Amino acid sequence: MNIDHLRKYKFFIWVTRPYSISREFTFLQQFNKEGLKCFLLVPESKYIGNYYLDEHSYNIVLKKVYKRILKSSDLHLNDYDKKVKDLLQKSMDLGSSAGVVADQQLLEKYYQYLVSTNNFFDYIFLPFALIQYTEPELKRKFANNFETIIAPEKATKYQLMEQMLLTESLEKVQKEWGWLNAYHVAEPSYSIAELEKIKTALDKNIVEKLFSSFSKNKVEFDKFIKQVKNSEDKVKCILFHQYAYLRNDRVDIWKRGLYLTRPFFKYLQSKFTNISLRAASNLTYEEIERILLNQKIPKESEIKKRDSAFIYYFTDSMHIVTDKQDIIDIQNMFKHNVSPVQEFTGTIANEGIAKGAVKIVNSYQELEKVNRGDILVAKVTDPRYTPYMRIASAIITDEGGVLSHASITSRELNLPCIVGTKIASKVLKDGDMVEVDANHGIVRKL
Numbered sequence: 009m010n011i012d013h014l015r016k017y018k019f020f021i022w023v024t025r026p027y028s029i030s031r032e033f034t035f036l037q038q039f040n041k042e043g044l045k046c047f048l049l050v051p052e053s054k055y056i057g058n059y060y061l062d063e064h065s066y067n068i069v070l071k072k073v074y075k076r077i078l079k080s081s082d083l084h085l086n087d088y089d090k091k092v093k094d095l096l097q098k099s100m101d102l103g104s105s106a107g108v109v110a111d112q113q114l115l116e117k118y119y120q121y122l123v124s125t126n127n128f129f130d131y132i133f134l135p136f137a138l139i140q141y142t143e144p145e146l147k148r149k150f151a152n153n154f155e156t157i158i159a160p161e162k163a164t165k166y167q168l169m170e171q172m173l174l175t176e177s178l179e180k181v182q183k184e185w186g187w188l189n190a191y192h193v194a195e196p197s198y199s200i201a202e203l204e205k206i207k208t209a210l211d212k213n214i215v216e217k218l219f220s221s222f223s224k225n226k227v228e229f230d231k232f233i234k235q236v237k238n239s240e241d242k243v244k245c246i247l248f249h250q251y252a253y254l255r256n257d258r259v260d261i262w263k264r265g266l267y268l269t270r271p272f273f274k275y276l277q278s279k280f281t282n283i284s285l286r287a288a289s290n291l292t293y294e295e296i297e298r299i300l301l302n303q304k305i306p307k308e309s310e311i312k313k314r315d316s317a318f319i320y321y322f323t324d325s326m327h328i329v330t331d332k333q334d335i336i337d338i339q340n341m342f343k344h345n346v347s348p349v350q351e352f353t354g355t356i357a358n359e360g361i362a363k364g365a366v367k368i369v370n371s372y373q374e375l376e377k378v379n380r381g382d383i384l385v386a387k388v389t390d391p392r393y394t395p396y397m398r399i400a401s402a403i404i405t406d407e408g409g410v411l412s413h414a415s416i417t418s419r420e421l422n423l424p425c426i427v428g429t430k431i432a433s434k435v436l437k438d439g440d441m442v443e444v445d446a447n448h449g450i451v452r453k454l
Contacts, residue, residue, distance in 0.1 A: 011334070022061045023059050029289065032322075033322075042073060044066055046065075053370065081247050091128050102121045103268045131258040135251055135255045139411065150245070156225075157232070158249070160253040163219060166256075167215075167219075182198060192263075194288075233246065255411045256391070260391075282308070286314075291311065314328070318335065346431055354405075354451070356447070357415035357426065357427045358419045358446060360444075363454065367400075370386070382401065384396060384397060389403070389405060402424040405432065406428075406431065426449055426450075
């Protein structure tokens, strides 16, 4: 494969996440319609990949979407619940119809599902614009009130699960919230054993204190926003404040939708002799169409390759790369040596100072190695990291701003936390002794 056509793009790492085509395609169509020239997924492992985007077109899209939402921010916020309801309903329809209705009808439900995910695009995308444009502006203009702006008024789905764990049976919690563990179609829901472990680590008093803070946060913000006279500033403050909750909730809704479509992908899996659910979740839009229209089914040997680490990119359509040498060639495009450093900086998410041994967590499957007092270092965190953040002495991430999961959770736990370092997981290794000075946003090797 000649990869020269990829070299014309100036790529940057957007995020690092678990990946599957069924997950990413739900926003790639709309991303492309908005003007993004190229999305490229390069795996770090079987489960985790770097999302590379064409930088020039991304910045144009980012600014365009941001301006559009600012002009109608009330509508954007008021429509959220309606868009959530539609997405979950279409997801449920697709999943519950698999193997029940004719394949042609099922394909129509798949199309409807994709429309609902495209309609949810603005909620998935906006936080990246808020981090780039709004966060620095509000920090500058409202330094004394910034903590009020970023304090959430509602509990996340994960926090609701924790609250339920204190009063209900594990089986009931699993039925209600087990899906929270699944970041894409092929990931498992929470087991009873995992929920038991989360429950054991909970402190009832801390949970109750957290839930009582939400109403106080609302009172404080309402009081503050009345004092903001500039209409544009007011819009930005309200939008940023609402995303203190929505930033996590939008991902949870997306995850819930994917979980509800799982029977659909199991049905597609059954169309083959012997492929995994993970491989089925990596079928492309065009392949799903052909399968449900009873046209030529893709070679099973090719689909099976998607059960391992592979590359895909999206320009105007999806392109799959499974050849080992081609994968190496593309990975080599992004290999850059990071110079050793004794200290580096990031954004202060929660103040404090801590010293300890580093534990690099590249995916949630590696969380078990975190011990009490360790410095948890990750590219990014999500709610599954929360039990281990509770026993860490500080958090450092490559990604994120003050609305990231690591930031919000560290403030709730009052842990020193520095986010957006870009290099922490590259320049540190397990066992390194470091000082996290989150009063000044500095990490120092000891």
